[in-house]
Amino acid sequence: AAGVIQSPRHLIKEKRETATLKCYPIPRHDTVYWYQQGPGQDPQFLISFYEKMQSDKGSIPDRFSAQQFSDYHSELNMSSLELGDSALYFCASSLGPASGGTYNEQFFGPGTRLTVL
Amino acid sequence: DAKTTQPTSMDCAEGRAANLPCNHSTISGNEYVYWYRQIHSQGPQYIIHGLKNNETNEMASLIITEDRKSSTLILPHATLRDTAVYYCIVRARSTDSWGKLQFGAGTQVVVTP
Numbered sequence: 001a002a003g004v005i006q007s008p009r010h011l012i013k014e015k016r017e018t019a020t021l022k023c024y025p026i027p028r029h030d031t032v033y034w035y036q037q038g039p040g041q042d043p044q045f046l047i048s049f050y051e052k053m054q055s056d057k058g059s060i061p062d063r064f065s066a067q068q069f070s071d072y073h074s075e076l077n078m079s080s081l082e083l084g085d086s087a088l089y090f091c092a093s094s095l096g097p098a099s100g101g102t103y104n105e106q107f108f109g110p111g112t113r114l115t116v117l
Numbered sequence: 118d119a120k121t122t123q124p125t126s127m128d129c130a131e132g133r134a135a136n137l138p139c140n141h142s143t144i145s146g147n148e149y150v151y152w153y154r155q156i157h158s159q160g161p162q163y164i165i166h167g168l169k170n171n172e173t174n175e176m177a178s179l180i181i182t183e184d185r186k187s188s189t190l191i192l193p194h195a196t197l198r199d200t201a202v203y204y205c206i207v208r209a210r211s212t213d214s215w216g217k218l219q220f221g222a223g224t225q226v227v228v229t230p
Contacts, residue, residue, distance in 0.1 A: 004160070033217065042204070043161060044218035056217050090160050092218075106218060108160025 002026055004093050004109035012115045013081050021076040021112045025093030031055070032074040033106060034066060037088040048076060050096045081116045088113050121205045126225040129199075130153070134217045135192040135225055136146040139205030148222045150181060152190045154201040161204065161220070166192065202226070 005024040013019050020064075025032050032047040045058035049068035060066075063081075068074045078085060094104040122140040129135040130150065156208040165172055165179045167188070172179045178191040192199055204223035 001156075002211055034226075041218040042202075042222060043155075043218075048217060058217055062147065081167045088158065091158070105166075106161075109163065111158070 004091055004107055006089075006091050006109040006112050007110060008098065009106075009110065010097060010113050011110060012117065014117055015081055015083065017069070017081050017116075019078045019081060019093075021089050021092075021114070023074045023091030024075070025072050025091075026035045026107055027073070029095055029106070029107070031071055031091035031094045031096040032068055032072065033074050033092040033094075034060075034074070035090040035092065037111075038084075038088070043090060053095075078114075083116050086114060119160070120205055121221055123203070123222065123224045125205050125222070126227070129192075129195045129226060129228050131197060131228055131230050132194055135195045135199065135226060135228070136141075137190040137192075137203050137205075137226065138187065139190070140187045141207045144185050145209070148181065148207050149209070150188050151206045151208065152177070152179065153204045153206065153220075154199075155204070155223075156198075156201040161218075171196050173181050181196075195226075197230065200226060202227045206212070 006023045030108045031050045033048040035043040036046055037043045041045050046069040047057045047066050066076045088111045090108050090111045092108045094106045122191045127217050149166050151166040153161045155161045165177050167181050181188045202223040202225050204220050
């Protein structure tokens with residue numbers, strides 16, 4: 001079965017650079033979530049989109065922005081990178097309520113490991 | 118969403134049942150109990166969820182106490198591949214809250230041969 005695809009899987013950047021992470025949800029899934037997991041920490045919610053509109057927002061820095069496109073893929077844009085941004089970034093997808101989703105089971109991708117030097 | 122409390126870690130022998138407790142004493146009537154797990158550095162994986170009745174699927178069973186203040190996830194026959202961090206998450210399920218999963222400090226389960 002198709003899973004959530006994230007690219008790139010690994011990314012190395014210098015401080016103050018920008019990075020773009022991409023997420024391709026499971027076909028027919030219209031809801032996308034982004035999570036950040038620092039070293040030794042639990043995943044923390046950043047932001048989510050439902051039907052191309054932002055649906056919820058967590059502790060996402062102002063330097064980060066995200067959007068969901070017409071084909072439902074999503075991109076997380078990160079600017080002025082800091083050492084503390086080094087983390088695993090997970091994207092998850094699910095069916096939204098209008099698409100028949102009933103219990104919000106979220107399917108996670110393999111993650112993008114971002115290293116800021 | 119209600120706060121959950123889980124033991125930091127537990128060991129389990131391969132082939133035995135693993136019983137993972139979760140306390141959610143402030144759970145509201147419209148909140149469900151979800152369980153996810155994360156195998157080292159992989160994306161979290163949905164296991165099971167329930168409201169008040171016991172639930173079972175191919176991965177696990179979920180036992181929720183009658184007062185709903187606590188629950189237990191049961192892995193019936195633990196294998197080495199079940200070694201992971203297990204997260205108990207309580208959240209409402211409605212069209213108004215189609216959002217984040219709040220991962221707290223889960224339970225590190227180590228299955229040993």
